[in-house]
Amino acid sequence: MKQAIGFIDSGVGGLTVVKEVLKQLPHEQIYYLGDTARCPYGPRDIEEVKEFTWQMTNFLVEQGVKMIVIACNTATAAALKDIRANLNIPIIGVIQPGSRAALKETRNNHIGVIGTVGTVQSLAYPNALRGLNQYVEVDSLACPKFVPIVESFEYKSPIAKKIVAESLLPLKSTKIDTLILGCTHYPLLKPIIENVMGDDVTVINSGEETASEVSALLDYHDLLEKQVGKINHRFFTTGSVDIFKDIASDWLDFKDMVVEHIHLG
CATH class of the missing domain: 3.40.50.1860 (Rossmann fold)
Incomplete structure (x- = not known):
C-alpha cells in the first residue's frame, strides 16, 4: 500500500507546489489539506497560525503520511521549526x-x-x-x-x-x-x-526547488515510491468544496477530482 506525501496550506496556494512535485515524482501519492475556511493566514497572530498549522499536521499524520510539506510561507515561518523538532517524519517548508x-x-x-x-x-x-x-x-x-x-x-x-x-x-x-x-x-x-x-x-x-528537495529527502530516507501501482490522491478542505475543486481541477488539470470537507479545531 502506497504511503502518501502530505501537503498543508492555508488554502489552495500549496497546489502550486503539488503541481511541481507531481511533475518530478509521478508515482507518488498526494494527500493535500487546504484550510480555506480560515484563510488567509497572513494577517493572523503568529501563535494562531502555529496552532492552525499543528491542527493540519496532526490530521495528516493520522492519515499515515510519510512526509509533510508545509506548502505555505506564513505557516513555514511560524511553525516549521517547532513541528520539525516534534515529529519523526521528514518535514519541509518552502x-x-x-x-x-x-x-x-x-x-x-x-x-x-x-x-x-x-x-x-x-x-x-x-x-x-x-x-x-x-x-x-x-x-x-x-x-x-x-x-x-x-x-x-x-x-x-x-x-x-x-x-x-x-x-x-x-x-x-x-x-x-x-x-x-x-x-x-x-x-x-x-x-x-x-x-x-x-x-x-x-x-x-x-x-520547483521545493519539489527537488522533496525528492532528495525521500531518497535519503529510502521513502521514494518505486511502484507504478494505483494512485489514490486525496484532497481535503475546511471550506467550500466546490470552489476548491474548481481551482484545483483548473490548476492541476485533474478530471473527476474528489474533494472531502473536514472540520479542524
Missing part, C-alpha cells in the same frame, strides 16, 4: 528552497520578496537569504490583496491585473533583478506579475 533558487538566478545580488503580511513581518526570507549570502540586498513587500483574488477564483480576471499592477508599484523603482513569490498562492498570478515587472526581473516560484 522558504529555504525559494531562497536558494533566487540566489542562483540573481545577477546583481538585489532580490525582491512579495508575500503576506505575516511572512514579510517575520523577516524569514531576508534571514534565509542573508544566511546563504551575507552580501545580498532584499526589498520585501506585503501584498495582502493577492490571496483573496486566488481563493475567489479571480486570478485570470481584469481586476486581478489591476490589483497586481497597483500592489507592485513600490518595487518598480528598486534595483531588484529577481523576485521571490513568497506565498504559494502567488504563482497562480505569475503571468500577470511577470508582465508587470518586465523582462529584466526573474520571477521565482519556489515550488
Whole structure:
C-alpha cells in the first residue's frame, strides 16, 4: 500500500507546489489539506497560525503520511521549526528552497520578496537569504490583496491585473533583478506579475526547488515510491468544496477530482 506525501496550506496556494512535485515524482501519492475556511493566514497572530498549522499536521499524520510539506510561507515561518523538532517524519517548508533558487538566478545580488503580511513581518526570507549570502540586498513587500483574488477564483480576471499592477508599484523603482513569490498562492498570478515587472526581473516560484528537495529527502530516507501501482490522491478542505475543486481541477488539470470537507479545531 502506497504511503502518501502530505501537503498543508492555508488554502489552495500549496497546489502550486503539488503541481511541481507531481511533475518530478509521478508515482507518488498526494494527500493535500487546504484550510480555506480560515484563510488567509497572513494577517493572523503568529501563535494562531502555529496552532492552525499543528491542527493540519496532526490530521495528516493520522492519515499515515510519510512526509509533510508545509506548502505555505506564513505557516513555514511560524511553525516549521517547532513541528520539525516534534515529529519523526521528514518535514519541509518552502522558504529555504525559494531562497536558494533566487540566489542562483540573481545577477546583481538585489532580490525582491512579495508575500503576506505575516511572512514579510517575520523577516524569514531576508534571514534565509542573508544566511546563504551575507552580501545580498532584499526589498520585501506585503501584498495582502493577492490571496483573496486566488481563493475567489479571480486570478485570470481584469481586476486581478489591476490589483497586481497597483500592489507592485513600490518595487518598480528598486534595483531588484529577481523576485521571490513568497506565498504559494502567488504563482497562480505569475503571468500577470511577470508582465508587470518586465523582462529584466526573474520571477521565482519556489515550488520547483521545493519539489527537488522533496525528492532528495525521500531518497535519503529510502521513502521514494518505486511502484507504478494505483494512485489514490486525496484532497481535503475546511471550506467550500466546490470552489476548491474548481481551482484545483483548473490548476492541476485533474478530471473527476474528489474533494472531502473536514472540520479542524
